[in-house]
Amino acid sequence: MFTYWAGGTGLGKSEERRQVQRAALIDAAEAAIVGRGLAGLRAREIAAAAGCALGAIYNLVADMDELTLLVGSRTLARLDIALAGAETSGPPDGTDAAASRLVAIAIAYCRFARDNLNLWRALFEHRMTEGRPVPAWAIEEHMRLFAHVAPPLRALAPSLNATELALLSRTLFAAVHGVVLLGVEQKTVAVPQEALEQQIGQLVRLFCLGLRQS
Amino acid sequence: MFTYWAGGTGLGKSEERRQVQRAALIDAAEAAIVGRGLAGLRAREIAAAAGCALGAIYNLVADMDELTLLVGSRTLARLDIALAGAETSGPPDGTDAAASRLVAIAIAYCRFARDNLNLWRALFEHRMTEGRPVPAWAIEEHMRLFAHVAPPLRALAPSLNATELALLSRTLFAAVHGVVLLGVEQKTVAVPQEALEQQIGQLVRLFCLGLRQS
Numbered sequence: 552m553f554t555y556w557a558g559g560t561g562l563g564k565s566e567e568r569r570q571v572q573r574a575a576l577i578d579a580a581e582a583a584i585v586g587r588g589l590a591g592l593r594a595r596e597i598a599a600a601a602g603c604a605l606g607a608i609y610n611l612v613a614d615m616d617e618l619t620l621l622v623g624s625r626t627l628a629r630l631d632i633a634l635a636g637a638e639t640s641g642p643p644d645g646t647d648a649a650a651s652r653l654v655a656i657a658i659a660y661c662r663f664a665r666d667n668l669n670l671w672r673a674l675f676e677h678r679m680t681e682g683r684p685v686p687a688w689a690i691e692e693h694m695r696l697f698a699h700v701a702p703p704l705r706a707l708a709p710s711l712n713a714t715e716l717a718l719l720s721r722t723l724f725a726a727v728h729g730v731v732l733l734g735v736e737q738k739t740v741a742v743p744q745e746a747l748e749q750q751i752g753q754l755v756r757l758f759c760l761g762l763r764q765s
Numbered sequence: 766m767f768t769y770w771a772g773g774t775g776l777g778k779s780e781e782r783r784q785v786q787r788a789a790l791i792d793a794a795e796a797a798i799v800g801r802g803l804a805g806l807r808a809r810e811i812a813a814a815a816g817c818a819l820g821a822i823y824n825l826v827a828d829m830d831e832l833t834l835l836v837g838s839r840t841l842a843r844l845d846i847a848l849a850g851a852e853t854s855g856p857p858d859g860t861d862a863a864a865s866r867l868v869a870i871a872i873a874y875c876r877f878a879r880d881n882l883n884l885w886r887a888l889f890e891h892r893m894t895e896g897r898p899v900p901a902w903a904i905e906e907h908m909r910l911f912a913h914v915a916p917p918l919r920a921l922a923p924s925l926n927a928t929e930l931a932l933l934s935r936t937l938f939a940a941v942h943g944v945v946l947l948g949v950e951q952k953t954v955a956v957p958q959e960a961l962e963q964q965i966g967q968l969v970r971l972f973c974l975g976l977r978q979s
Contacts, residue, residue: 675952685953693953721956722944722964729943730936738889739899739907742935750936757975764974 573611576601581622581670589673592619619677620689626670627692633663634699649703650759654752656699657727661751664731675732700724707762723758730754787825789815795836795884803887806833833891834903840884841906847877848913863917864973868966870913871941875965878945889946914938921976937972944968 579600583592594615598605612618637659638652664671674693679685700720705711711719730751733741742750793814797806808829812819826832851873852866878885888907893899914934919925925933944965947955956964 675947675950690953696954718956718960718964719967721954722968724954725944725947725956726940726968727943729941729946730939732943732946733889733939736889739904740910740935740938742932742939746932750932753933754936754940754972757972757979758968759975760978761971761974761976764978765971 569611572601572603572607576603576608576611576618577621577625580618581625584619584622584669584673586669588669589619589676614680616677616679616683617686619673620686622670623674623677623689624692626667626674627695629667630660630663630671631695631699633659634696638699649706650756652703653700653723653759654755656703657751657755658748660727661731661734661748665735668735696724697721704762707759708765719762723755726754726758727751783825786815786817786821790817790822790825790832791835791839794832795839798833798836798883798887800883802883803833803890828894830891830893830897831900833887834900836884837888837891837903838906840881840888841909843881844874844877844885845909845913847873848910852913863920864970866917867914867937867973868969870917871965871969872962874941875945875948875962879949882949889942910938911935918976921973922979933976937969940968940972941965 576597579597580592582600583597592615594608595605597618598608603611608618612621634656637655697717697720700723701716704719704723705716708716708719730742730747734744734747734750737744790811793811794806796814797811806829808822809819811832812822817825822832826835848870851869911931911934914937915930918933918937919930922930922933944956944961948958948961951958
């Protein structure tokens with residue numbers, strides 16, 4: 552029986568080659584961001600590094616926004632693994648365990664940011680061209696972050712409804728993000744580097760303690 | 766008796782003219798940042814807007830870093846007034862008053878950021894050229910932020926020593942900054958705009974409640 556993908560056609564090989572080239576392009580973009588930050592992502596240099604013609608980029612990705620989001624997708628996948636690793640540390644149940652788990656996740660977030668500085672910055676510095684919307688798949692990937700934060704928060708404050716829990720997850724995430732951001736950027740007003748993990752721990756513990764009392 | 770600055774010399778008028786030109790230069794730099802952000806600060810355009818030759822900039826300020834810091838100095842002075850206004854609202858004493866005051870200061874910070882977006886961003890986006898140190902006067906101006914945060918925190922946790930209080934002030938500031946930053950930039954993972962002030966209030970209240978229990 553005939554099928555479109557039946558063995559040995561040129562189409563299969565061509566698509567396979569395209570996927571290999573696309574991965575090489577994402578590799579090149581990732582290396583450029585690691586080396587010089589998001590501002591260092593230049594189409595001509597990426598094409599040269601990936602061994603393809605400048606115009607060929609747009610056969611592989613829709614535009615530079617999509618390429619940046621594809622690098623972000625890899626960063627988020629590694630961040631997800633790092634946070635999942637932190638999540639399973641510590642005792643399994645109870646409100647103390649939930650607070651300890653949130654502290655561990657927050658510190659894992661800080662270490663990931665420090666160890667992947669330019670890739671992590673790029674997740675937040677990237678803005679879509681001319682206010683185009685962020686594609687749904689990229690939004691969904693960002694949202695997976697809250698899969699780590701929401702369950703322990705629910706354990707601490709079981710009376711919250713879904714909307715309140717979602718808002719509180721975003722609030723705690725952004726608060727930790729702020730301490731990490733100013734800290735790893737070593738801003739004048741930041742928590743000093745040597746106290747960063749301790750202060751992130753204190754922020755999350757006070758937040759959890761307050762939540763249990765409220 | 767003869768003095769160097771004795772009346773009616775050209776020197777006094779020349780210095781006066783220099784101060785007027787310097788203020789015009791800072792005005793032009795400020796307008797450029799308001800309009801196009803820190804990346805829009807270009808020496809040639811600033812000079813044209815201030816009505817001076819390109820080279821004359823460096824008779825008025827040491828370099829573009831100093832010019833950016835002088836704009837930041839104005840922004841910080843206005844932020845200081847905005848936070849001081851929030852500080853005096855609400856009842857004057859007690860730990861509830863201290864928590865309410867911190868909530869009011871945090872919300873005033875959020876409103877200032879939203880209403881002065883590019884100038885506020887520039888305070889944190891600016892990096893000195895080639896890792897040169899931030900001048901002491903600019904550090905001192907940034908530090909004045911904590912004059913608003915530390916006294917109510919001390920009222921909530923009088924047993925903290927000076928070092929702990931300074932670290933906790935930086936931590937709370939950075940946490941609020943993070944929620945404000947992701948929120949006003951409307952990032953995918955941010956607290957949505959319409960809930961921003963309410964969530965900043967919740968963050969600060971939970972932090973204060975935790976602090977009183979700890």
